[in-house]
Amino acid sequence: MxxxxxxxxxxxxxxxxxxxxxxxxxxxxxxxxxxxxxxxxxxxxxxxxxxxxxxxxxxxxxxxxxxxxxxxxILVHTEKRFTSISLRFPVRGHSSVECDRDMALIKQNTDVDLPHQWHQVFSEARVKPSPFHVIPCAQTMFLTYADHLKPAYRATCPLKTRPIRELFINAEHPQLASFRNSWNGAMETAVVVSRQQRQKSQPLKQSFTAPIPISKEKFKDLQCLKKLCSPANQEFYASLSVLDTVDGDSAQSESEYDE
Structure with a gap:
């Protein structure tokens, strides 16, 4: 009709x-x-x-x-912005990268007892062009990316990373890595992904869910060095978690380490 x-x-x-x-x-x-x-x-x-x-x-x-x-x-809009990645590595010992210049501004001989006191040292290390913006990192920000990506890539790296001068990865062939060991040499390619994924990727989880423990030897050394700190800051080092702590070892008094 x-x-x-x-x-x-x-x-x-x-x-x-x-x-x-x-x-x-x-x-x-x-x-x-x-x-x-x-x-x-x-x-x-x-x-x-x-x-x-x-x-x-x-x-x-x-x-x-x-x-x-x-x-x-309920829709999520995504857009693929990165089509290629190129990395160039200067000759070792003859480079001055930005991270090295920023690290040189940090006064490493500053009297600091606790880790969080470094935040103020970092923020005051530079004035121009702008002070450093210090971002506190919580344990929720660290995820198990190594376990998540391990099934997708080869167990051993198929190329020697030390002599590489240029590295290219293209979105059209994400399984390949193009590289060359000189500035004007021929490009070589290597397959970086696993040919057969034997198991599925593990879901992302937090890398740490509790304070990271230290070894008994390091804990013992810190108990000796904490004498140089103020009494208020000594409590921080006395409450550190120790790796493989047995009930009998954890009950040891501080006087044993003070000897």
Whole structure:
């Protein structure tokens, strides 16, 4: 039959049509003063026009965001921005990278007893062009990426990383790594991914869920060195976790380490 087809690419969704109706009803109308009898017709003010009403609707409902689609609240939009990665390694011993220059600004001989006191030292190490922005790292930020990526890549690196001068990875062939050992030599390729994934990747978990323990020898040395700290800071080193601590060892008094 004529007009009975589904080829309507610009057909409005039911949610959009309902939004337009509610938008029109939001305007306050008035009854006609010239009607002879009773009427239910309502007239909008003369200052309004279809163009103004459309402009007001587009401002409250932008076209690039479909707010009336229930799917829009659960979709995640992704965009692949990185198409290639290139790394260039200067000759060892003849390079001055930014991290080396920043490390030279840190006064490593500053009297610091506790780890969190380094935050102030780092933030005050540079003034121009701007002070260092120190970000405290919690244990929740460290995840088991090594266990997660291990099944996807080869167990041993297929190329020698030390003599490499340039390294390239392209999104079209992510399983290959192109490299060369000189600045003008020929490019070589190596397969870095595992040919057969014997097991699925492990889910990402926290690397640490408790304070990281130290060895008994290091703990013993710290008990001797803590005498140089203030009494308030000595409590920090006395409460450190020790690796492979047995119930009998953990009950040792501090006097044993003070001898």
């Amino acid at each position: 004529r007009g009975q087809h589904q080829n309507c690419p610009h057909k409005l969704q039911d949610e959009t049509s309902e939004a337009i109706i509610q938008h029109i009803k939001s305007f306050r109308g008035r009854k006609s003063h010239y009607a002879i009898g009773a009427t239910r017709k309502v007239y909008l003010p003369g200052s309004l026009s279809v163009t103004k009403m459309h402009r007001m609707f587009m401002c409250s409902h932008p076209p690039h965001i479909d707010k009336f689609s229930p799917q829009s609240s």
